[in-house]
Amino acid sequence: MSNKPVTVVAIDGPAASGKSTVARQTAQALGWVYVDSGALYRGLTWKALRENVDTTRPADVIALLARIKWDFFDDQHSIRFTLDGEDPGQQLRSEIVSKAASDIAVVPEVRTFIVGELRKMTEFGSLVMEGRDIGSVVFPDTPFKFYLDANPAERARRRAAELARPENEGRGDVAQVLSLLTQRDQKDSGRKTAPLQIPLGARVIDSTQLGIADVVALVLGELRQAGAAP
Numbered sequence: 001m002s003n004k005p006v007t008v009v010a011i012d013g014p015a016a017s018g019k020s021t022v023a024r025q026t027a028q029a030l031g032w033v034y035v036d037s038g039a040l041y042r043g044l045t046w047k048a049l050r051e052n053v054d055t056t057r058p059a060d061v062i063a064l065l066a067r068i069k070w071d072f073f074d075d076q077h078s079i080r081f082t083l084d085g086e087d088p089g090q091q092l093r094s095e096i097v098s099k100a101a102s103d104i105a106v107v108p109e110v111r112t113f114i115v116g117e118l119r120k121m122t123e124f125g126s127l128v129m130e131g132r133d134i135g136s137v138v139f140p141d142t143p144f145k146f147y148l149d150a151n152p153a154e155r156a157r158r159r160a161a162e163l164a165r166p167e168n169e170g171r172g173d174v175a176q177v178l179s180l181l182t183q184r185d186q187k188d189s190g191r192k193t194a195p196l197q198i199p200l201g202a203r204v205i206d207s208t209q210l211g212i213a214d215v216v217a218l219v220l221g222e223l224r225q226a227g228a229a230p
């Protein structure tokens with residue numbers, strides 16, 4: 001492990017708040033490593049579904065967690081992983097995985113494991129990490145915390161537009177997306193362990209009226225002002 005000091009930028013917020021794009025572009029602008037923490041929750045869910053493990057049974061999910069092997073690697077400044085040597089790829093984004101991921105995300109043992117893996121990622125260098133509990137639980141001491149939000153109707157509109165792209169098989173009904181999004185928000189905010197919340201000291205950015213480039217500029221501006229970025 002290198003002893004080089006690293007900086008972590010934590011970007012939290014609800015589903016479809018724009019945090020993935022903002023985090024990815026911020027990392028790119030800085031030449032830092034992008035981490036999508038939700039992908040780890042999705043990865044375990046994907047594996048559970050493949051092995052017919054019932055994601056609503058915490059004991060079964062914990063048993064699965066104990067027998068699988070994760071390998072993390074840096075792919076062009078973005079962290080990817082294999083599970084027992086297999087790359088889950090785009091299957092992580094499927095609706096069935098999205099839905100079941102919020103079941104496994106409530107299991108404290110799962111969270112402890114994933115939080116540990118996320119903390120180890122500083123071995124890859126300075127990070128821009130997005131999620132639900134990055135500024136509150138994973139890296140509570142980082143001075144760079146952002147909480148990105150947008151009103152639910154706008155988030156549903158953005159997610160529906162994303163789903164309607166040909167590579168996502170063209171399903172993008174705004175009303176249905178809004179209903180699923182609201183359910184997921186409630187699950188993520190209402191759970192006992194590490195609920196979605198505004199981390200202490202986070203800068204809240206409402207992106208309802210802002211473009212991605214504006215939000216990235218705000219984040220980079222704060223880092224530069226603190227002397228943490230060129």
Ligand code: DC
Nearest residue numbers: 037038039041101102105131132133
């Ligand atoms: O951000 P996402 O949609 O990829 O997240 C997938 C699920 O994992 C979602 O239910 C929220 C959960 N999650 C979490 O609990 N904590 C994180 N840091 C990231 C995601």
